[in-house]
Amino acid sequence: MSEEGTKTKRADARRNEKTLLDAAAAVFVTSGVEAPVRDIAAKAGVGMGTIYRHFPTRADLIIAVYRHQVDACAEAGPELLASSASPYEALRRWIDLFVDFLVTKHGLAGAFQADNTGFETLHAYFLDRLLPVCGQLLDASAKAGEIRSDLQAIEVMRGVGNLCIGADSDPRYDARRMVGVLIAGLRT
Numbered sequence: 001m002s003e004e005g006t007k008t009k010r011a012d013a014r015r016n017e018k019t020l021l022d023a024a025a026a027v028f029v030t031s032g033v034e035a036p037v038r039d040i041a042a043k044a045g046v047g048m049g050t051i052y053r054h055f056p057t058r059a060d061l062i063i064a065v066y067r068h069q070v071d072a073c074a075e076a077g078p079e080l081l082a083s084s085a086s087p088y089e090a091l092r093r094w095i096d097l098f099v100d101f102l103v104t105k106h107g108l109a110g111a112f113q114a115d116n117t118g119f120e121t122l123h124a125y126f127l128d129r130l131l132p133v134c135g136q137l138l139d140a141s142a143k144a145g146e147i148r149s150d151l152q153a154i155e156v157m158r159g160v161g162n163l164c165i166g167a168d169s170d171p172r173y174d175a176r177r178m179v180g181v182l183i184a185g186l187r188t
Helices: 003-031 037-044 048-054 058-083 087-104 108-112 122-143 153-164 175-184
Strands: none
Touching (some): 037 058, 087 122, 087 153
């Protein structure tokens, strides 16, 4: 196979894996991490064998979805900072993505209780990838005079996370609205 064919295959394989992970994440949001693999395969437009070929166990799939979403959230920060009307607008939009990420973790806590060493490193990965991005957005917003300057990324992320807890178990509670109140409260 030519070098160009190998690159194309790799790009196609990456696209296919991204499609599969996006589909799995969407199914996890609606049905939790214990959703049938056939539902994920149908959403991705692939056969179940394709999923098992890429992710031999459910834990492998869950870990891959989690890492994929952490990476997407981390990569969005600088892109939003470059494309938004203001640093605060970038921060607000990034927090919306972060809330979406937290929502896709529906049922993940139970999976974390499983005896799987792959889950042990996920929290550290989450913090290593997302704290610097949140910090960059907070710093840019503070330097622009749009928000308070005494906030740390861990405080904001933990506050957002805490506001999202239990949102799926009480239809009267609107976590996104409460996160909006929190983010508006950062303004100077």
